[in-house]
Amino acid sequence: MDINPTSLEEEAPMELKKQKIENLCSQYDAGGMNRRNFLKKMTFLGVSALVANAVSLSPLGASKAFSAIAGPEERAWALAKTAAAKATKKTLTLLIPTGSIGNMKPYTEKWKNELGITLEFIEEPDEVVHTKGMQEAVAKTGRYDVMMPTAMSYPDWIDSGVIFDLTDWVDQYDPEIFNKEWGVVFPASHHAQLYNGRVAGLLNDGDQITLLCRDDHLKNADKQKAFEDKYGYPLAVPNTWKEYFNLAQFMHDPANGFYGSLEYRSPYYVKWMFMQRLVSKGRLYFDNEMNPTFNTEEGVAALEDMLAMNPYLHPDAFSFTWSSNYNAFGRGEGFMNIVWPSGFKYSKAPSTGPATTGKIAATVMPADTLKDGQQLYAGLFCWGYGYAVSKYSANPELSYAYAQWMTSPTISADAIPYLGGYSDPYRVNHMKAPTQRLIDTYSPEYLETLYDNMVNTVPDFCLPGGFEYQDALDKEVHACMTGAKKPKKALDDAARKFDRITRRIGREKVQKSWLALARNLAEPIKKASGADKW
């Protein structure tokens, strides 16, 4: 629900635009114009039709409705002003992963000019950010004010005392992360921001994986007929994993360098492909006593499904990184791909997706059919950056203000469409009431898909020792995919490693965190996995 649709670089400062919108709302409230004109002018100012409509119909009055959504931004800015005035150190230093600066850089001038605060960015390779945070827990240099980890870092960082528990600030300044209309989409609002029920960071990146298909091939009349003749149902985006397999098999054309799918089989990425399938079979990673539950018939079936897919994958699937995967899909080397929202953005842009621009159909991750015949949809929220505040910061309140301001419904919607950053939609308003720039970047259909997928996402291993669990599972799943281990053996070995990690970290500690995560799963997943009875 960003009310500033145009780029800050090319347009007057956002404040000016906001002022115009507020004046317009006041005029409308005072009866100075009819609804039609109001909507027209709001549209002219770049406010999305949905927001403009909601504001105009609000029983609170347009001004109040508008200021409600702008509240988190305004409260954060007021705090920033106070904290900046008090600050002796006039620089705010951010530890960020390399490649993410594009979403933050457009605001440096505003912070400098209006608050006198210089934003300094320290970029580190993304795989190093977690380590740098843990290092700061030991070194206590105070060099970082704001740190940008993935959700998986919060447990270890909070436990090591390097970042603040943000709950008190959240209560006081209310970033409205749980607001139903413009809060972070549930359950990511809980999984990607909380640790043991307390706020550890504010999400700024909606990293979930969705499924992309080549729309031009779906619309091909010859293929439509041939597919229906062969499988007995119409050619369309897949609804289930079985349909996904059929499509990959049907579209696979290696002689012409076109492959069924590009999903990952490479180390580090392959566990997510497994986790995704496992949960859609109604199984989670642990039971309520922290016993691993993936080495069951559902887990074995998930691995067997993956093995069956291997012949229809891109030959580089075993070595893909996110960027080489995006490159290959953008070059038109596959029919389907399982990617983060940035993958869609990448494939949609003519410069990076020359063969796919305008030719992508996206859908939520396929469902699996449970024993009772019910179809279970499960997405995976994996990775996902957020802002955390360093305990050794010289200006912690200012740091928090920055985090809330950047992730507010209004500023975040403005920041996400900038290229050169990892930020993807995560608040309800980004998907349900998008600005024109969000629409231009993602398309209305994909934003809807993101929302529909996100409501069913399960978290990554956002637990103490999460990176260790993830690594153990990844190695075993990869061993299975390369044929080094049979599915059951690989999963049993992973389960043994999980038990060791749990024992070493402390069963009660991990269990507390796991149960907190499980409490906030989407209802169908809770029910199917039995977590509703924990």
Next chain:
Amino acid sequence: MNNRKLSLPLALLMGAALIVVLFPVFWIVMTAIKPPTDWNASPAIWVPSEPTLINFRTLFDPEALGAYGVGGVSQAATKAVYGSVLATVSATLASVIIGLFAAIGISRYGNNSKATPLVILSGRMFPPAAIAVPFVIIFSNVGLIDSYLGLFAIYVAVTLPFSTWMLKSFVDDLPREIEEAAMIDGRSRLAAHLTVTIPLIKGGLFATTMFIFILNWSEFMFALVLSYSNVCTIPVQLAKYVTATAGTLYGVQAALAVFAMVPLVFVGYHIQSHLARAMTFGAIKQ
């Protein structure tokens, strides 16, 4: 041996080995002159049809790649090049100078204890990752973290065992009677070493310097762990060429790698006659 003719099978074997050895260098150089569209092309493009210097330009003008629609490069490599030169040159010189005097001391005035090599080389017997975190704590407490002085200190500490041991082998080879003759002529011990020992082992000195330079120039772990924003080196900068819009910037990485190779190739070429002996720690006697 010099008169022996190279047989055809041996020549073919050597040719094949050369191709294998030089292939990465060829690939890096070619990638460095490829435009972004060719970096990840499938099938791979071996030699670009339209070579460009845009990757080299991007090293010092981060916006340059914008001409190809690739944004998100936020840092010029200038600081990294400066950092690498400063830390490597200073640490290499210090390591070699200290190592030289240590080598002379051990060779000429040591007790020939069998424990000496073990003591000297023990500093290299554990992986750098094992000592990185303790150094973070120590350096944080003494204010050396994220400083060139800190990087200099760790580089010297890590390479000193190598320089000492390599130079000791060269000093050992030199008959001590030559130095004694200089002393009989009236020179002091120090003067004898400075005017006789050092000139006579200068080949080894160059080779050792080169070897230590390579170690420091390509060091990644300590530079990454002990730096925040004040300090940057080329290997660390290489890891940072990833953007959200284009993924890994292989061309720019390759350009920086070529840039980093140049001084090594240049110096290596000029001291190659000494390298084989130095790399074997003096095992090959002249």
